[in-house]
Amino acid sequence: MNRKRWLALILFLLVVFLAVVGLGRLTAQKAKGRWQETTLFGQGEKVLLLELKGTIPTDKALEDFLSQVRQAREDPGIKAVVLEVVSPGGGVTETEAIHRALKELAREKPLVASLGTVAASGGYYAATAAREIVTAPTTVTGSIGVISIQPQVQGLLDKLGVEVEVLKEGRLKDMASGLRPLTPEEKAVIQSLLREAYELFVKRVAEGRRMPPEEVYRLADGRIYSGAQALALGLADREGYLEDAAQRAAELAGLTGFRLVRYKKPKGLLVELLGDEPPFGFASDTQALLQALAQSRFRLEYRYLGGGLW
Numbered sequence: 001m002n003r004k005r006w007l008a009l010i011l012f013l014l015v016v017f018l019a020v021v022g023l024g025r026l027t028a029q030k031a032k033g034r035w036q037e038t039t040l041f042g043q044g045e046k047v048l049l050l051e052l053k054g055t056i057p058t059d060k061a062l063e064d065f066l067s068q069v070r071q072a073r074e075d076p077g078i079k080a081v082v083l084e085v086v087s088p089g090g091g092v093t094e095t096e097a098i099h100r101a102l103k104e105l106a107r108e109k110p111l112v113a114s115l116g117t118v119a120a121s122g123g124y125y126a127a128t129a130a131r132e133i134v135t136a137p138t139t140v141t142g143s144i145g146v147i148s149i150q151p152q153v154q155g156l157l158d159k160l161g162v163e164v165e166v167l168k169e170g171r172l173k174d175m176a177s178g179l180r181p182l183t184p185e186e187k188a189v190i191q192s193l194l195r196e197a198y199e200l201f202v203k204r205v206a207e208g209r210r211m212p213p214e215e216v217y218r219l220a221d222g223r224i225y226s227g228a229q230a231l232a233l234g235l236a237d238r239e240g241y242l243e244d245a246a247q248r249a250a251e252l253a254g255l256t257g258f259r260l261v262r263y264k265k266p267k268g269l270l271v272e273l274l275g276d277e278p279p280f281g282f283a284s285d286t287q288a289l290l291q292a293l294a295q296s297r298f299r300l301e302y303r304y305l306g307g308g309l310w
Helices: 004-032 058-075 092-108 122-127 154-160 182-211 215-220 228-232 242-252 269-274 279-294
Strands: 036-042 043-053 078-087 088-093 112-120 132-135 140-141 224-226 258-264 302-303
Touching: 004 154, 036 132, 043 058, 043 242, 043 302, 058 078, 078 122, 078 242, 078 258, 088 092, 092 122, 092 182, 092 215, 092 302, 112 242, 122 140, 122 182, 122 302, 132 215, 140 228, 182 215, 182 228, 242 258
Parallel strands: 043 078, 043 258, 078 112, 112 132, 112 140
Antiparallel strands: 036 258, 088 302, 140 224
């Protein structure tokens, strides 16, 4: 094949690629802001399944979850919602944002939480926004408390022969950097932040479970509870699993029959053709690395660490 034919072929492929990208962006733009529905089982009026799984989402994943909550609240076709929680918790700010959105939803439509294998700390915090909580007897839940992990890397840097010089204005500006141990004053500052977040957690549990704050404080020493123990202590309403929670949400909405639906993200043409991720697992590997790096920065978290830093 001569040079002109090669050039013509390359130009043709480039035009095709640009056309696909353009169509993909156009179709994605049309669907932007709306989630599509897929039916899981049943017939009748719609009960929506919202899934809160893994670490409490951040950034784009948090925006996606909150947009699902917003769409569920605004859609008159959604008669009730079941929130499936399988999470050890996560960041304080993100958890409160999710709780606030779910609370607004629960004021307008029946919301029932279903606790999975682990629904602890921030996972349980989010569940308290629901009108009722359904739990398996073997669920790991509770862990009402706040934590902040402060890695100290000074010794490692010394071994590697790396010196770090910090220039600052403000005596406490480099606190919690990990480059030196915390001073007593700095520990007191961080402890005050932890106390504020802890008291907010207790307040949310007391409001959601309609319990006196002093009773919640008695339970809120950070320990985990089984689902059966949570029921006995008033931290949950009834024993059951996801389908039981969906049935209860339908009952609260006055439905005699229902179909359980789930949101799925609308896809543009380009995604349909090429898939959700680049080849060779680049996106997933990069995301895992970024998440690991994010965990090293200073954070206040409603998180149960029994399952590890996941």
